[in-house]
Amino acid sequence: MTVRITVDGAAYEVEEGRTLLQALDDLGVLMNGVEVPHYCWHPKLSIDGSCRLCQVEVEGVPKLQIACDTRVTDGMVVHTKSERVRKAREGVMELLLVNHPLDCPICDQAGECKLQDYAFEYGVQHSRSREPRRALEKRVELGPTIVLDQERCILCRRCVRFCREVPGTGELVVENRGDRSVIAAFPGAPLDNDYSMNVADICPVGALTTKDFRFKMRVWFLDELPGVCTGCSAGCNIHAGVANNRVYRYVPRRNDAVNETWICDAGRMSYREIGSASRIHHPQVRGADGRLTAAGLGDALAVAAARLRAAIEGGGAEAVAVLASPHATNEDLLALRRFLAALGAPPESAGVAVPTGASDDLLLREEKAANAFGARALGFGGADAVIERVRSGAARVLLALGHDILAPAHLRGDVSALALLDGVILLDTHRSALERIAHVVFPARHALEKLGTLTNAAGRVQRVQPVVEPAFAAWSEGEILLRLGEALALPGFEEPAAWDPHAVSKSLGEELPAFAGIDVDSVGHEGLPLRGESA
Amino acid sequence: MVKAVKPKKAAKSGAISGATRKRIAEEMQKFPQKRGALLEALHLVQEELGCIAPETARELAEIFEMRAVEVMEVVSFYNMFHAAPQGRHHVHVCTNLPCSLRGGRSLLRRLEEHLGIRAGETTPDGRITLGREECLGACAYAPMLRIGDTYHENLGVELAKKLLDSLE
Incomplete structure (x- = not known):
């Protein structure tokens, strides 16, 4: 059932039973054409009605109504720009600012602060209050991740509701009463859950900040670039905050089909992998002295090709064991499929080893790799059969993308079987135990350093794009495979074109029916489900 | 979860x-x-x-x-609940508007001086906890205080001090 409402002269058809703010949010016009400022209301939390800023005029109702808790009715006529509304907002802003410190210059929220924005937009220029502002604690550790500035808090209770309603841990409450009210946790029971850092995102002011990001970078220097978290296979949508070619933080990007407005703490912190000191910085080749030394791409390709050629001449494609990566993009993995086809090996002969970890019913997925689902959708098999071929001696060379083969379920860190091989060729982002025994190592790009698509655990194909450029030479796995195929003179690789993820992405749909019409350009910033998947 | x-x-x-x-x-x-x-x-x-x-x-x-x-x-x-141990006697001085107009706030200040503690604190011997109170509905008899559940109204400073001194 829908009802018709009119807001500022524009007619809308909205779902019955929704509140005004919900209806405007459903339409996508809230703060995006229809300006109804709000603090306590959040689209994914229960209604509080405490900030009073969203008051609007409803024809036929004598008093102004709060839009967050007023249900739409058929024929409702709403004004959000009238003089009465303007004055009411001004009054609310004045009240909210009575006790707010004027410490924007040292406040980490400055630049993305709703109090700043709305005070500028809807507030008054000067304070009429002469009373001292309330003096409270400026640095309260609410838990291992979050710091509270009690003076800046406007008591919207979003953080309190978040803890009760999303992770269900309910650590936070409002302690005391009236102008003594502060956000607090129980002594000995700090704010400590897998999603705790979301409270800093939803805090409309600078009261809650994450220990990780605070004082690291002024937000107006950050480019907030859309991307996908690579912490697990949930594929939560993010904005990567980038300045000086460095990622400073992830914040969740709203996608109601994936992560709503949230992200887990582990995923949020996974941005550190991009600039990590353990990144592989050069192509490397193991010399006669047994040590890995930096090499040019051409030399590394030549050594890798020689090892592969020797193995193939000895035992055919069977002699090459291949591990696909659950971290690489669909485009990289399509390049691997083509590489295998040129060798005469079916895709299922290559395996995928996926690291696993803690999961829950909210966002955390067991598989800790962004494209585990995608790797399987591209036809790669399990890692066990591949590892068995290595152990049995049938395979003489291992070509490995990603570094998960040493994960507990497979080799439990035991590299003895691998050490007997004639060649271990590794394409990877980070140093690892496998890298220590590899004969040739190629530095790969992190998912957020390249253009491509990742398929999350629900089968949704989502786009990643380069948010930073690596400060060292690194290539997409697909590009390295292209060059390796060329060095081996594989059929179809004789004169390869430059690596073009757009073109490769387009051909995903041609080679795999599930990808029909789905490529890096068509999925947009919110992704599309694979054919046959409901996600 | x-x-x-x-x-x-x-x-x-x-x-x-x-x-x-x-x-x-x-x-x-x-x-x-x-x-x-x-x-x-x-x-x-x-x-x-x-x-x-x-x-x-x-x-x-x-x-x-x-x-x-x-x-x-x-x-x-709630003001009437305490998270920390209180003195044997709870003395609460009303400082709401009518009481303040009739000297409630200065009464509280004088009692603070008399006991050597601030409102919200307890005397070192654990005898008296002094507090500030919101309206107790005795505006017509301001200034006033309550000790436990008993109201003491129309108070002068000296009378109030004597009252406090008489507490065991």
């Missing part, structure tokens, strides 16, 4: 007596939801223990199947 299951304590070693627990259970019967009886329970427990310390809040939380932090929230909201 996977939650760690906490082992239940074998024996209740808490501070709330069996008699009080029984009375709390009776109060609960009066409400459609258990937690409706929380205020009554807080009164009973404070009567018994003098205050509702964090560990007591934890005990109550178990009884009411709430989070301890929610009990703390209620305790901190």
Whole structure:
């Protein structure tokens, strides 16, 4: 059932039973054409009605109504720009600012602060209050991740509701009463859950900040670039905050089909992998002295090709064991499929080893790799059969993308079987135990350093794009495979074109029916489900 | 979400007596939801223990199947509940508007000086806790204070000091 409402002269058809703010949010016009400022209301939390800023005029109702808790009715006529509304907002802003410190210059929220924005937009220029502002604690550790500035808090209770309603841990409450009210946790029971850092995102002011990001970078220097978290296979949508070619933080990007407005703490912190000191910085080749030394791409390709050629001449494609990566993009993995086809090996002969970890019913997925689902959708098999071929001696060379083969379920860190091989060729982002025994190592790009698509655990194909450029030479796995195929003179690789993820992405749909019409350009910033998947 | 299951304590070693627990259970019967009886329970427990310390809040939380932090929230909201031990006598001076117009605030200041403590504090000998009070409905007899449940009205500073000195 829908009802018709009119807001500022524009007619809308909205779902019955929704509140005004919900209806405007459903339409996508809230703060995006229809300006109804709000603090306590959040689209994914229960209604509080405490900030009073969203008051609007409803024809036929004598008093102004709060839009967050007023249900739409058929024929409702709403004004959000009238003089009465303007004055009411001004009054609310004045009240909210009575006790707010004027410490924007040292406040980490400055630049993305709703109090700043709305005070500028809807507030008054000067304070009429002469009373001292309330003096409270400026640095309260609410838990291992979050710091509270009690003076800046406007008591919207979003953080309190978040803890009760999303992770269900309910650590936070409002302690005391009236102008003594502060956000607090129980002594000995700090704010400590897998999603705790979301409270800093939803805090409309600078009261809650994450220990990780605070004082690291002024937000107006950050480019907030859309991307996908690579912490697990949930594929939560993010904005990567980038300045000086460095990622400073992830914040969740709203996608109601994936992560709503949230992200887990582990995923949020996974941005550190991009600039990590353990990144592989050069192509490397193991010399006669047994040590890995930096090499040019051409030399590394030549050594890798020689090892592969020797193995193939000895035992055919069977002699090459291949591990696909659950971290690489669909485009990289399509390049691997083509590489295998040129060798005469079916895709299922290559395996995928996926690291696993803690999961829950909210966002955390067991598989800790962004494209585990995608790797399987591209036809790669399990890692066990591949590892068995290595152990049995049938395979003489291992070509490995990603570094998960040493994960507990497979080799439990035991590299003895691998050490007997004639060649271990590794394409990877980070140093690892496998890298220590590899004969040739190629530095790969992190998912957020390249253009491509990742398929999350629900089968949704989502786009990643380069948010930073690596400060060292690194290539997409697909590009390295292209060059390796060329060095081996594989059929179809004789004169390869430059690596073009757009073109490769387009051909995903041609080679795999599930990808029909789905490529890096068509999925947009919110992704599309694979054919046959409901996600 | 996977939650760690906490082992239940074998024996209740808490501070709330069996008699009080029984009375709390009776109060609960009066409400459609258990937690409706929380205020009554807080009164009973404070009567018994003098205050509702964090560990007591934890005990109550178990009884009411709430989070301890929610009990703390209620305790901190109401002036009449205390999270820390109080003096033997609770002296509360009303400083609401009518009382203030009639000298309530200066009365409080003088009593602070007299006792050597600030409002909200307890004398070192544990005899008196001095507090500031919101309206007690005795505006016509301002300034006033209450000691425990007894109102003392139309007070001068000297009279009030004498009253305090007479407390054991």
